[in-house]
Amino acid sequence: MSQKSAQDHYLALASMYKAAPINAFYLPEMVVSEGEAVIEIEACEKHFHSAGAVHGSVYFKMLDDAAFFAANSxxxxxxxxxxxFTTYLTRxxxxxxxxxxxxxxxxxxxxFIAESVVYDEKGREIGRGNGIFMRSKMALADVPGYS
Known part of the structure; x- marks a missing residue:
């Protein structure tokens, strides 16, 4: 790592994630480690589609974000x-x-190629995905919240 230690980089990624405006709606929590990211969201009615279950966009967000931050780690x-990014909704x-x-x-x-799985509170797989991620030209130091 250039300026930051690995642990500082992981904490800065978590800070960047929390600072993203979209996360004011989902209220996720994230922990990043080397080549891995874990995200938790409490499912609630605001996440539901018309039939009363969690909308696929929540699954996609959780799967893409976990794979993305694993890659950025x-x-x-x-x-x-x-x-x-390919998403499979399994339950x-x-x-x-x-x-x-x-x-x-x-x-x-x-x-980077990363895979992710989302689980319900009973530990059952409810979705999975995989994606391809590439480095951009934007320095992390220039991204709001990366500190």
Whole structure:
């Protein structure tokens, strides 16, 4: 790591995540470690579709964010970008704490490949996804909240 230790980088990524305006709606909590990110969101009625279960956008957000931050944990200087992401919704959920775990499964000079799984409060898989992420030209130091 250039200016920050690995642990400081992980904490700065979590701070950046919390600062994102979209997260005022979802109220997620995140922990980042080397090649991994864990996100939790308490499912509530504001996350529901018309039939009373959690909307797929919540699944996607949790899956993409966990995979994204797992990837960015391995990139200390630049913000990464999601270039593609595939989502599978495997079970409905309507209450409790949802937890997604993202892990980098491959990386090279130009991209990261990460997978993620989201679980309901009983530990059952409710969705999974995988994505490709690439380094952008934006320095993390220039991203609001990365401190």
């Amino acid at each position: 391995l990139e200390p200087e630049f913000f990464v970008l999601t270039t593609s 409905p959920a309507s209450s409790g704490k949802l937890k997604s775990v993202g892990k980098v499964v491959n990386s090279n000079k130009s991209q």
